[in-house]
Each structure stands twice: as C-alpha cells, then as structure tokens.
Amino acid sequence: MRWIWIDRLLEFETRKRALAVKNVSLAGEHLHDHWEAYPIMPTSLMIEGMAQTGGILVGQACNFEHDVVLAKITKADFTDIVIPGDQLTYEAILENFVDEASSIKGIVRKNGEQIGTISMIFGHANNNSSGLDLPENFVFTGSFQRMVEPFLEGADG
Amino acid sequence: MAMTEQEVLEKVGEALVEALGVDDDEITADAKISADLGAESIDYLDITFRLEKAFDIKIPRGELIPDNLLNNPEYVKDGLLTEEGLTKFKEAMPHADLTEFVKNPLVDGIMDLFTVQTIVNYVMGKVNG
Known part of the structure; x- marks a missing residue:
C-alpha cells in the first residue's frame, strides 16, 4: 500500500509544472484524531502532498530512472487551516534541475485561494549514486506513473 | 557593471539566511558555513541554486566545492x-x-x-x- 496524498493530477507540463488536487474528507481516518472535536488537515500532510506532486514532476523529468527523494523543505508557510469538505490544490513549479538534485516552488490553494507556499529540494537517488542498498525503483511504482500517463500520451515525453 | 565586494556580500548573505535559516547578524566574513552556520550537505546544493539565481551565474558541479x-x-x-x-x-x-x-x-x-x-x-x- 502506498501512502498517497493527492487524488489526481489536473495539469502537467513536462519539466515545468504540475497541478494536483486533494479533496479533504472526514472519511480520512487521520482527521479523526487530529482532532476529534475539531478536525483539521495536518500541515505535514499538505507538505507530503506537495512533495508527491513535485516528486512526479521531477521523476518524469528524469524519465523515472531515479528515485526522487525529498531532501530538504526549505520553506513551508501556511496562512489558514483546512477542514473536511475543503478542496486543496498543489501547484509545483520546477525551479532548478541538475543531475543529482532539483528544487521546486510550491503553491497550496484551498478552494481556489492561496493559503500556503512551500519550497523543497529533491535528491535523485539510485543504487549507484547513493551507496545504499535501495530497492529497485521504490518511489515510482504504478500509482504515481498512472497519474501522469494521460498527460504524456502523444507528447514527446 | 562590476559589483563591489560589499554588494556581493549582501546578496550572498541573503542567500545564506534563506537557505540556512540563520539570522543576519550571524553572517560575518569569517563564519564557517558548516561549523558556524549549521549547513549540511544538501544545504550546499540549496546555496548553489540560490547563488545561481541571485547573481545570474552558472556554478558547475565541483567548482565551488x-x-x-x-x-x-x-x-x-x-x-x-x-x-x-x-x-x-x-x-x-x-x-x-x-x-x-x-x-x-x-x-x-x-x-x-x-x-x-x-x-x-x-x-x-x-x-x-
């Protein structure tokens, strides 16, 4: 099972930007304890949602040949809370891309209004570069690839 | 137009403050990026990205470090x-x-x-x- 915190990609431009949507629902068990009397979406999970959106953007830019891992959250500012029934979008814009790493600037919107900015850096790992005994392609299993495939059909990739 | 050392220092300082979350007054000429300002390996990439943007330069891998x-x-x-x-x-x-x-x-x-x-x-x- 993958811990996926985006529902769907809405827009995708190779090596430029990705836009994902997340509908926040009280069916999500994480909200039952955060908090029972006043459920709000944890900011850490919105950061994860942005990491997944940006991770797909970067992973596709690497032709999914590297495992893209979150290396640093440079900035994460939020100005509002998010409650069940809200719709979140995560817009990830590629800022830097080199062989070993990349960075994105991210905008979080709630029901269309900007409520957060997140900047993060990804490392591009594989068994040769990391020196670690990583499992084969442990990031881009089917779930993430299937999200982006509709945007790549007919494109150069 | 050539930049003065003071102008460069100010922009380098801004990049370091943003990348490392340190205070302005910690940015002194002899401050060590790792030992004094707390940079870890990934931070050097972050600093490199910021310097490239701030000064509109390219920093090939292995040149700064x-x-x-x-x-x-x-x-x-x-x-x-x-x-x-x-x-x-x-x-x-x-x-x-x-x-x-x-x-x-x-x-x-x-x-x-x-x-x-x-x-x-x-x-x-x-x-x-």
Whole structure:
C-alpha cells in the first residue's frame, strides 16, 4: 500500500509544472484524531502532498530512472487551516534541475485561494549514486506513473 | 557593471539566511558555513541554486566545492590530502584561504575552508571575471 496524498493530477507540463488536487474528507481516518472535536488537515500532510506532486514532476523529468527523494523543505508557510469538505490544490513549479538534485516552488490553494507556499529540494537517488542498498525503483511504482500517463500520451515525453 | 565586494556580500548573505535559516547578524566574513552556520550537505546544493539565481551565474558541479577530488585515492591517503592532492586542491580553490589548511591538510577539515568570505571570493570571480 502506498501512502498517497493527492487524488489526481489536473495539469502537467513536462519539466515545468504540475497541478494536483486533494479533496479533504472526514472519511480520512487521520482527521479523526487530529482532532476529534475539531478536525483539521495536518500541515505535514499538505507538505507530503506537495512533495508527491513535485516528486512526479521531477521523476518524469528524469524519465523515472531515479528515485526522487525529498531532501530538504526549505520553506513551508501556511496562512489558514483546512477542514473536511475543503478542496486543496498543489501547484509545483520546477525551479532548478541538475543531475543529482532539483528544487521546486510550491503553491497550496484551498478552494481556489492561496493559503500556503512551500519550497523543497529533491535528491535523485539510485543504487549507484547513493551507496545504499535501495530497492529497485521504490518511489515510482504504478500509482504515481498512472497519474501522469494521460498527460504524456502523444507528447514527446 | 562590476559589483563591489560589499554588494556581493549582501546578496550572498541573503542567500545564506534563506537557505540556512540563520539570522543576519550571524553572517560575518569569517563564519564557517558548516561549523558556524549549521549547513549540511544538501544545504550546499540549496546555496548553489540560490547563488545561481541571485547573481545570474552558472556554478558547475565541483567548482565551488571540489569534492570530486576527494574520491581520487591518489589525492587522499590516511585522511590527509597528498602532495599531489594539495596541489590540485589549490588549483581548484583559488577562492579559499588555504594558509592554515596546508599545514595539516586533513580531509575532515576541508569543510571549515568554506566561510562566507570563500563564497564571496568565488562569486566575485564569477561576476567580475
């Protein structure tokens, strides 16, 4: 099972930007304890949602040949809370891309209004570069690839 | 138009404050990027990205920090740079003050060479030619 915190990609431009949507629902068990009397979406999970959106953007830019891992959250500012029934979008814009790493600037919107900015850096790992005994392609299993495939059909990739 | 050292220092300082979450007053010329300002390895990439944007320059891998030299067994032995390694290192890092380092060229001490001034010197060389 993958811990996926985006529902769907809405827009995708190779090596430029990705836009994902997340509908926040009280069916999500994480909200039952955060908090029972006043459920709000944890900011850490919105950061994860942005990491997944940006991770797909970067992973596709690497032709999914590297495992893209979150290396640093440079900035994460939020100005509002998010409650069940809200719709979140995560817009990830590629800022830097080199062989070993990349960075994105991210905008979080709630029901269309900007409520957060997140900047993060990804490392591009594989068994040769990391020196670690990583499992084969442990990031881009089917779930993430299937999200982006509709945007790549007919494109150069 | 050529930039003054003060102008470069101010922009380098801004990049370091944003990348490392340190206060302005911690940015002094002799502050060590790792030991004093708390940078970890990924932060050097972050700093590189910010410098490229702030000064509209390209920083090829291994130019600001010649870490590729350290993987060569001819240049490093028993945790020390060899004579040949030291020569290569000096060539690769004209922007650093190696006066003290050459007396005991410990690989573990290399990151201490990266001070705010080292980065300012490097950027000065890039923007002013």
